[in-house]
Amino acid sequence: MDTTMIVLLLAAVVTVSIIIIVASQMRERARIERIRKTTALEDSYNRAGRLLSEIPGQYFTADLKLLLIKRMEESCKDLQALKSDQPVEERLSAVQQLKKSVMDGEDKRPPIKIDSPEKSTYVQELLQNLFKMIEGMHKAGKIDSATAKKNLKFVLFLVHKTHADLHVFQARDYVKQNQIRKAIHAYHLASTEMGKSRDNPMAMKAVKSFRTRIKELEAIKGDEEHSAAREGQSSLDKEWDTFLHDDEWRKKADYDD
Structure with missing residues (x-):
């Protein structure tokens, strides 16, 4: 095997190694980004749910409730797209039922004395x-x-x-x-x-x-x-x-x- 062939083989090995390293880094970045997005969506869902459950009933209008529900619904759908391992289907179903309850005027939340x-x-x-x-x-x-x-x-x-x-x-x-x-x-x-x-x-x-x-x-x-x-x-x-x-x-x- 002459020198030229050895150099080409080494170059090929280096190139393949670089490709493998870059691909591995891209997969890791994608994994980290997916985790970041999933965490952000989970936080968004939980924050909206907390506001909906903890703000006293006297401060709510149907519009405000529906805004919070909209945020929760969108978070669930985005989590579905990311194939989250959380029980997204159950959450989405519950949120949609709550949305119907609010729109029908059946969602009553008690006032809390300040x-x-x-x-x-x-x-x-x-x-x-x-x-x-x-x-x-x-x-x-x-x-x-x-x-x-x-x-x-x-x-x-x-x-x-x-x-x-x-x-x-x-x-x-x-x-x-x-x-x-x-x-x-x-x-x-x-x-x-x-x-x-x-x-x-x-x-x-x-x-x-x-x-x-x-x-x-x-x-x-x-x-x-x-x-x-x-x-x-x-x-x-x-x-x-x-x-x-x-x-x-x-x-x-x-x-x-």
């Missing part, structure tokens, strides 16, 4: 995550600009309302303890929070109600008035609690503008 700073903070974090999710769906082209704008605006209103819920709870507690000055301050804070959503008619209705309540409390001077104030509070409490979980306020809330 009676501590911890609850308020936690719900605000959930709503902020929902806000980011909607932004992400819009940037990815999953929803149009009008849908994104409407729902982002509404979620911001809900964040303000979460603050107001806590202040109202504290104000009620202060009235029960005859700490009227503190109660007035708490209602002022609630009014300020709702005032941040000036373009929402129900927020403005709440502000008017808080101002009326503040005037009632400012007029208190004696025990009889204290008693009357507590009785009067029950009317405002009932109105606010209805505002929390009655569908009527959602119908009246014009957050499309």
